[in-house]
Amino acid sequence: MTLDKILASLFPHGHDVVRESGLISGRGQLPDGGSMVVMGVEGQTPVGIEEAARLAGNVIDVIKSGGNEPILMLIDSGSQRMSKRDELLGINEFLAHLAKCLILADKLGHRTIGLLYGHTAAGAFIATALATRTLLALPGAEPAVMDLPSMSRVTKLSIEVLEEKAKSTPVFAPGLDNLFQTGAVAVTLDPDRSLADQLQAQLSRPFERDDNRDQLGAERNGRPKAADIARRVHELARAAA
Amino acid sequence: METLNYRNKAQQRAKGTRSQAIVGVVASGNLEVLVERILPDGECEVDIRTAAEGFGDVWQAVISDFVERRSPGGLKLSINDGGARPDTVALRLAQALSAVEGDRT
């Protein structure tokens, strides 16, 4: 689905979302008369320090405006921008800052929902899609930690060997199915039904306090150990206090 | 990956009162040894997991020599091997024994 079609299906009551320099911003009208803040990255734009700062600034504006407008983060990004300049200026802080702002916004009542409709990778993935409370995806989305050719270079295993191994586990290779099975993606939307209805179903769900992605990963057999290990360390640490 | 296991008789119980120790790290040319004081006094068991297959006789020789010289009775030693040479293995076994004997401040 193109971004325009996605927006039209999400907000049949209207929206004023615009794109500029690879970033998305605006608001969409919800059926109950309220609005939802829309932001994100389009066109597989890499997320560099300027992009991260703009997005974070938008989030801060939403928090400062008060209320409890939910935030939709639409993602079709590259990875973090890989350049000397971005590292020199501390892109780790910029990306972390964006994630922190999203997490704070959610805590202060602005429910954050990610919708992955294209690509994303590595540090950009963590700072945008994975910093939302609930991550949705459309079929055709292509999340990755690292592409297979790069993985092949680093691990010194051929792409064919990696593809063969990827048949027996969802734990390392790129792809929506794997990120769904490991618990990153909560729900894959149905593009043949109204996205507005499916969005509303998410907005109506009760606010869960806890991060349930490791549980999802266990239930879906994508991450057999993470939830259990985290729970056991959690209990041991609390007992030590 | 290959898993090896060696059970030996030791002449006497390993000294000291510490029940457990860990030495080393799983890195190229290195290994970790987890030592647990959980066996009867006259026994010693060594469990090895290694990606370098087919060196069972070398492991056996290193371990037999270690058991004979140091008498690690009562100890189970569990190894994750990153492709270490025999002399590194011998060193780590000795360090593990010293650690569980309490030879540290």
Place this chain on the structure above:
Amino acid sequence: MSTLALDNAQVERQPFVSTDSWYEASARQRVEGLLDANSFVEFLGPEAREMSPHLSLFNLPEQFDDGMVVGWGRIDGAPVLVAAQEGRFMGGAFGEVHGAKLTGLLRAARDIASVPVLILFDTGGVRLQEANAGELAIAEIMRALMEARFAGVPVVGLVGGRSGCYGGGGLIAGSCSALAVSEQGRISVSGPEVIETNRGVEEFDSKDRALVWRTMGGKHRRLIGGVDVFADDTIESFRDAARYLIELVPTLTLDTLEAEQARLAQRIRDFGACADALDVWRALGATEPESIPALSYEAFVALANRLQEPRHDAR
């Protein structure tokens, strides 16, 4: 295989003394060196044998603690929660179990709400053989870290190991309430080789160590305001830094993030046109930027305090 050469006489002493190198120490040695003697209690230590279920597919050996040591201890009698990465196992990279141990520790810190957390980073980022699990672990750690900070818990990061603090580790570091980094430490998201592969050697020569350290190393991070304390490469120096930084308890609020937004925007204005760290340092007021890499610890600390005062309320 050749004949065996046993050397029973010379056995390495395990415990490090406080003037010993942080860089050379193992994760456990750093933890022991940081904490009061005999105060450390480890959670899911090596005897629990909770290892990676994914490495055997790649014929790679596991480590009993999956390269992450977590537990409880005391510093000057006061309780702390500690997590330390073993940088020599799989480059200290985040795998499923490795990451989950830190996630659980931070969730407990949030619930306890009165005990600070120390994270001893030594990581190349996500473990590729478990990439999706590693990436998710980082996201879950950041969320749990933030929840702990909302509860008023200081989460202090220490960076000085041979694997640095790369990739997703860099993002976790950027989420900490405070950071101490030594000269040996590096913080970055894309590593030198990745930048070179993607942009060419003209953009970044990954084999130019001086360039790597100027761009990502501890001295530069201190000067540009990316970290709060520059530590010496000793256990003692990191212990002093940790003691100092866990006392700073800025609670994370909107004000903090607004201040950070302003700090980062100012950084782009001040240094956005700089081609190299030398230009950044010159812009800060250093009269001989080329001499900075060779400066001793004391001389550098004095210079850094003159040029860039750390802010503790904007991270």
